[in-house]
Amino acid sequence: MKITALEAIPYTIPYTRPLRFASGEVHTADHVLLRLHTDEGIVGVADAPPRPYTYGETQASIVSIVNEVFSPQLVGMDPFDREKAHAAMHRTVHNQVAKGAVDIALWDIAGKALGVPVHKLLGGWSESMSVAHMLGFKPAEELLEEALRFGEEHGITTFKLKVGRRPLSLDVEACRILREGLGEDAEIYLDANRGWSANEALEVLRRTEGLGISLLEEPCDAKETMGRRRLVSRSPIPVVGDESTPTPGDVSRELLSGGCTAVCIKTARSGFTEAAEILGLCTGLGVDVTMGNQIDTQVGSLATVAFGAAHRATSARAGELSNFLDMSDDLLAEPLRIEGGRIRTRATPGVGAEIDESKLAHYRQA
Ligand code: MUC
Ligand code: MG
Incomplete structure (x- = not known):
């Protein structure tokens, strides 16, 4: 089988409820749908969400790197030769999200060609994942109302609270109100998206002691090396690397040098291949x-x-999977459903993302 074309389709879907966090905010999903075509008629599909404040990529840059750089490198390759595809793409630095989407589309092709769902190819641990919901910046009472609603309507009991605001009391208060309102069995963890200094993060840890916060993600900029290491060595809870750990090399550097003690894996920026390498580390x-x-x-x-469902370690915690519910529409022909706090994998070959062509035609930008 040969790759015949890469198609990068920019599209825009508005959010009903925007998400705000320390490094940015999202009002519209201005993403790129990637399609890898083959000479056997099999098409691999993946979504690329640009996050300029995290990786520097934009919708236009993803379209351009795919069309101008990756297409000439990958057309003519066998889609099963992922190592060769990665070696070619890695001649270009950065562009994590564009590379991640190409990798997911390659796995999608492999699954479709073999007639096997990709979660089975990757590891086959389970058929579903438990869902965590991400709460953006809002007044504390509104955060609690949202968390309770997601609990009642979707059975979700794990919440990641976006923090990193000043004064620190805004977030300390939000933690307290959430814990009081959700009870002691709900899991609450924090993600500051580098919004604080290391000392501010330490102060928040002191002021939220006893509230059962389970994890603290990217509290400060990991490049501020001394402060970050002091924070990690003093934190009573795991400090999760996210923006600082997009590649296996970043993960090993941050873990071994004391920049974090847990790692957030995102398939959007690592694809499945690098995500598996990170997981192995x-x-x-x-x-x-x-x-x-x-x-x-x-x-x-x-x-x-x-x-996430394919592997034991990624199934051990709830995955952050519910924020699509805040979008006004989506592209899947058969919508994702959260039932009893879980999302099921698809039993169809590949990843199972069948696209609603009329919706794509409606939302596409070019
Ligand atoms: C997160 O975990 O940080 C916000 C920016 C981004 O790239 O991902 C989100 C969520
Ligand atoms: Mg994060």
């Missing part, structure tokens, strides 16, 4: 992982479910 070192959300659509969330 973490399980080998005895480090917890979370399945993160890059503010994904249903297409992207389904890819996260395929990877």
Whole structure:
């Protein structure tokens, strides 16, 4: 089989409820749908969500790198030769999200060609994932109302609270109100998206002691090396690397040098191949992982479910999978459903992201 064309389709779908966090905010999903065509008529599909504040990529840059750089490198290759595809793409630095989408589309082709769902190819641990919901910046009472609603309507009991605000009392208060309102069995963890300094993060840890916060993600900029290491060595809870750990090399550097003690895996920026390498590093070192959300659509969330459900370690915690519910529409022909707090993998070959062509035609930008 040969790759015949890469198609990068920019599209825009508005959010009903925007998500705000320390490094940015999202009002519209201005993503790129990637399609890898082959000479056997099999098409691999993946979603690329640009996050300029995290990786520097934009919708236009993803379209351009795919069309101008990756297409000439990959057309003519066998889609099963993932190592060769990665070697070609890695001649270009960065562009994590564009590379991740190509990788997911390659796995999708492999699954479709073999007639096997990708979660089975990757590991086949389970057929579903438990769902965590990500709560953006809002007044504390509104956060509690949202968390209770997601609990009642979807059976979700794990919440990641976006923090990193000033004054620190805003987030300390939000933690207290959530814990009081959700009860002691709900899991609550924090993600500051580098919004604080290391000292501010330490102060928040002191002021939230006793509230049962389970994890602290990317509290400060990992490049501020001394402060970050002081924070990690003093934190009573795992400090999760996210923006600082997109590649296996970043993960090993941050873990071994004391920049984090847990790792967030995102298929949107690592694809399945690098996500598996990262997972291998973490399980080998005895480090917890979370399945993160890059503010994904249903297409992207389904890819996260395929990877997360496939492995034991990624199934051990709830994955961040519910933020597509805040979008006004989506591209999947058969919508994702959260039932009893879980999302199921698809039994169809590949990742299972069948696209509704009329919706794509409606939302596409070019
Ligand atoms: C997260 O975990 O940080 C916000 C920015 C991004 O790239 O992902 C989200 C969620
Ligand atoms: Mg994060």
